[in-house]
Amino acid sequence: MKKQWKLVTVLLFLFVVSACSGKESTGQPSAEKESVELTISAAASLKDAMTVIQNKYKEEHPEVELKFNYGASGSLQQQVSQGAPVDLFFSAAEDKFDKLVEEGNIDEKDGTDLLRNELVLVVPKEGKTVIKDFHDLQKEEVDQISIGIPESVPAGKYAQESLEKIDVWKEIEPKIVYAKDVRQVLSYVETGNVQAGIVYKTDALISDKVNIAATAAADMHTPIIYPAGIIKNSKHYEQAKVFYNYLQSDEALKVFTEYGFITD
CATH class of the missing domain: 3.40.190.10 (Periplasmic binding protein-like II)
Structure with missing residues (x-):
């Protein structure tokens, strides 16, 4: 009886090892990435280009849902100042962006002047x-x-x-x-x-x-510059950082150029 029990134990062990090895060989992660929703407040003039970028980003990051809030930069800035749950701000004016930096809502290291317009x-x-x-x-x-x-x-x-x-x-x-x-x-x-x-x-x-x-x-007129930055109290800072970096990629900048923005 003891020999039979030992045999069962050995067979079970081999089965578990084999199953684990099979998972590793497929290259599949043990768990899927956690789904998150990022809220981006962006100037209304960015809508068409950002729609294209949204679709491209979704292909590469299916776990990330991008939710856009378009409007006048001043109105969007006030919403952030009043505590609206936003992950990234993309303004059509430096002064609106700078106000959020001054208030401590955006860290200088997490912001950049990305585009220009006419x-x-x-x-x-x-x-x-x-x-x-x-x-x-x-x-x-x-x-x-x-x-x-x-x-x-x-x-x-x-x-x-x-x-x-x-x-x-x-x-x-x-x-x-x-x-x-x-x-x-x-x-x-x-x-x-x-x-x-x-x-x-x-x-x-x-x-x-x-x-x-x-x-x-x-x-x-004042130079028309579009700064983008991560909101400091974002609940999904790391995911927002990845999207922020993507906006500066050659792939994203090409889209902006196609829609008439100046990227250099």
């Missing part, structure tokens, strides 16, 4: 227009022009700076129709609700309903 004057593609450059906004025939709210929409702030630089702001300010973000400005122009709007070049390039009438010279 500011353009757009008009509806359908119909005739008297607008060929920024000075034409003073013409009597032009009665409605849209820009983002300067206090919360960086593109709106850059637009106001540009119009002040060429000394036309005071004259055309009564014609301004303010929008909650740059995409709303684009929509107003596409639908013909306004005769012109000032948006980022990247926004104009994705629309087949507007024409670019003029591009603002670089010295007309």
Whole structure:
């Protein structure tokens, strides 16, 4: 009886060893990576490029669900300042980003200036227009022009700076129709609700309903820089760090370039 018991014990041991060896030979991990959801607050002008990047990242990191919150950088910054659960902030303005650094919400080592953009004057593609450059906004025939709210929409702030630089702001300010973000400005122009709007070049390039009438010279406004950074109190800091690094990869930068952003 004892010999039989020893035989059973030996056979069981060999079975366990064989099973373990089989698992190792397949190269399969003993457990799948833990699924996480990352919340990224990003400027509205980034939406199209980030949608492509989201899909590419999902292929490489199926365990990570990217949840995007798009809007005006100023509004998104205020949400983070008030404690909204965000893992990464991608702004269209340095001052909004710097405020989060000053508050201690983003560590300087976890932030970088990633992209640049240009500011353009757009008009509806359908119909005739008297607008060929920024000075034409003073013409009597032009009665409605849209820009983002300067206090919360960086593109709106850059637009106001540009119009002040060429000394036309005071004259055309009564014609301004303010929008909650740059995409709303684009929509107003596409639908013909306004005769012109000032948006980022990247926004104009994705629309087949507007024409670019003029591009603002670089010295007309504050440099348009897009910083990205990890929120310090992120519950998924390590996973956010991996995505943050991916945004700086050649693969991601190529996508941004294809959508008109400047990456050098």
